[in-house]
Amino acid sequence: MHNGRIVGNFCKAALAAILLTAQIAVFAADPVVSPQTEPPKQAAPAAKDAAPISAAKESAVAKDDLALKSRGATVKVDSEQEPGCAEKVIDGIIAGEKDFSNCWAASLEKGHAHWIEVYLPKPEVVDRVLIHFADPAVHPVWFEGFVMPEGSDKWEEVFGIVGYKDPHSFEGVIQPQPITGFRMLIYESASDAVPNATQVSEIELFPPKK
Numbered sequence: 001m002h003n004g005r006i007v008g009n010f011c012k013a014a015l016a017a018i019l020l021t022a023q024i025a026v027f028a029a030d031p032v033v034s035p036q037t038e039p040p041k042q043a044a045p046a047a048k049d050a051a052p053i054s055a056a057k058e059s060a061v062a063k064d065d066l067a068l069k070s071r072g073a074t075v076k077v078d079s080e081q082e083p084g085c086a087e088k089v090i091d092g093i094i095a096g097e098k099d100f101s102n103c104w105a106a107s108l109e110k111g112h113a114h115w116i117e118v119y120l121p122k123p124e125v126v127d128r129v130l131i132h133f134a135d136p137a138v139h140p141v142w143f144e145g146f147v148m149p150e151g152s153d154k155w156e157e158v159f160g161i162v163g164y165k166d167p168h169s170f171e172g173v174i175q176p177q178p179i180t181g182f183r184m185l186i187y188e189s190a191s192d193a194v195p196n197a198t199q200v201s202e203i204e205l206f207p208p209k210k
């Protein structure tokens with residue numbers, strides 16, 4: 001649908017994003033939950049101390065986010081557009097609508113599926129995942145979430161989403177349990193013009209509210 005060719009750093013392709021976003025708003029499909037998984041539960045209310053996620057400029061994560069490099073979290077990815085950009089999903093900074101340079105961008109040389117894994121320094125009970133995208137033109141539209149339960153070395157699927165159309169963020173409420181990691185597996189992202197591209201700005205993992 002978009003014939004323009006985007007080159008270079010997608011995180012900085014603001015104008016292209018605006019143009020593509022307008023098209024996505026028209027053509028995006030309604031979300032359909034993957035039939036092999038349970039539907040995601042109703043999203044929990046935003047935390048009182050959560051930063052606005054639709055701000056034009058960058059904003060900060062909520063104070064109780066466990067998935068932070070500053071708290072000892074680490075990250076693995078299938079590929080990077082720029083070396084080291086994967087750590088931007090745990091740096092505590094959320095991309096803005098007009099400034100989405102703070103993100104992991106998968107390599108354009110590699111096709112989907114792309115994946116990103118966040119590891120916690122010790123098991124933590126988590127019941128909510130908040131994923132912030134970056135360039136709305138290349139946001140994930142078909143993806144799955146997994147957790148690694150404490151004491152296990154296997155990923156356990158907690159949600160599967162098809163046709164996701166919010167270009168900014170996704171929130172999933174999951175069964176509370178102690179986990180050591182979270183995995184996002186992305187099968188498809190929004191851009192037809194650059195089908196290999198996908199971006200995530202931040203992954204937040206939250207403990208149950210006290």
Ligand SMILES: [Ca+2]
Pocket residue numbers: 088089090091092093094095102103201202
């Ligand atoms: Ca970030």
